[in-house]
Each structure stands twice: as C-alpha cells, then as structure tokens.
Amino acid sequence: MIDYDGSGSPAVRVGSPGQASLLLSGPTRPFEDEPTLDFRGWEGAHIWHSLYYDPTVAAEHRPNGYVHLTWGIHERAPSEEWHFETTTVHPAGEEMRSLAVEVRTFIASLAE
Incomplete structure (x- = not known):
C-alpha cells in the first residue's frame, strides 16, 4: 500500500x-x-569509462579521509599498445562534491 x-x-x-x-x-x-x-566513503574502487574505455576515471576512498582519483587515457582496442595514467589526491567530502560539480559543468559546456 x-x-x-x-x-x-x-x-x-x-x-x-x-x-x-x-x-x-x-x-x-x-x-x-x-x-x-x-x-x-566507500570500499573498493569506483570506475567510470567511455564506451570504448579510452578515457577512464577510478575513485578510491582511503581510510585517511582522502579520495585518490586515477585518470587514464588509453589507446583504443584492439592494439591498446599505450596508456597514460596519473593519480590526484583530494580530501573527501565537500571538496570532492565541488570537483564533481566543476567537472560536470565543464563536460556540459563541451556539449553546447
């Protein structure tokens, strides 16, 4: 009911x-x-990727109160001969929320 x-x-x-x-x-x-x-936070890594996995972002919440974001650019399949990854570290909470809003705004501006 x-x-x-x-x-x-x-x-x-x-x-x-x-x-x-x-x-x-x-x-x-x-x-x-x-x-x-x-x-x-959460346990394990949360991973986002494009349809062909060429750009990726993995987020992992660490016990020390920080989130590690691993940003990746990968050559498309089938060769996948190269890839580049870098990790940025951010305090969990409001800074992550602000970063998410900024990234969302940036991506939306590209679609205009």
Whole structure:
C-alpha cells in the first residue's frame, strides 16, 4: 500500500497494521548543507569509462579521509599498445562534491 513518509514523499509500508512494519522511501539527506555531516566513503574502487574505455576515471576512498582519483587515457582496442595514467589526491567530502560539480559543468559546456 502506498503511504507517505514524514516529508510527504511517497513510500511503501510493509507489515500488518498495529505490528512492527518497515517503511521504504527514497533516500533523504535532511542536512544537505550541514558542514559537519559525517562522510563515510566507500570500499573498493569506483570506475567510470567511455564506451570504448579510452578515457577512464577510478575513485578510491582511503581510510585517511582522502579520495585518490586515477585518470587514464588509453589507446583504443584492439592494439591498446599505450596508456597514460596519473593519480590526484583530494580530501573527501565537500571538496570532492565541488570537483564533481566543476567537472560536470565543464563536460556540459563541451556539449553546447
């Protein structure tokens, strides 16, 4: 049955009325602009690439609170004889969010 969470967003309540239930709703970040919001990162590397894997970006969150971004340019298959990679290091949290906005804006400007 469709229900609504405390913010008025649609949600699904699982369970019988009057008993313990589970409310499934969209993710929320009630304090989006809160500078002390705890950033926990992720495990392993997240990798983004183009259709042919010629440019790549891999992000790895380290326990010391920094994110290592490995930027790669690769020759297209089938030869793949050369590639170039470099890693930049960034503090996790707001600086990464700002970098993501800047990269998104740059890419969007190229499409205009």
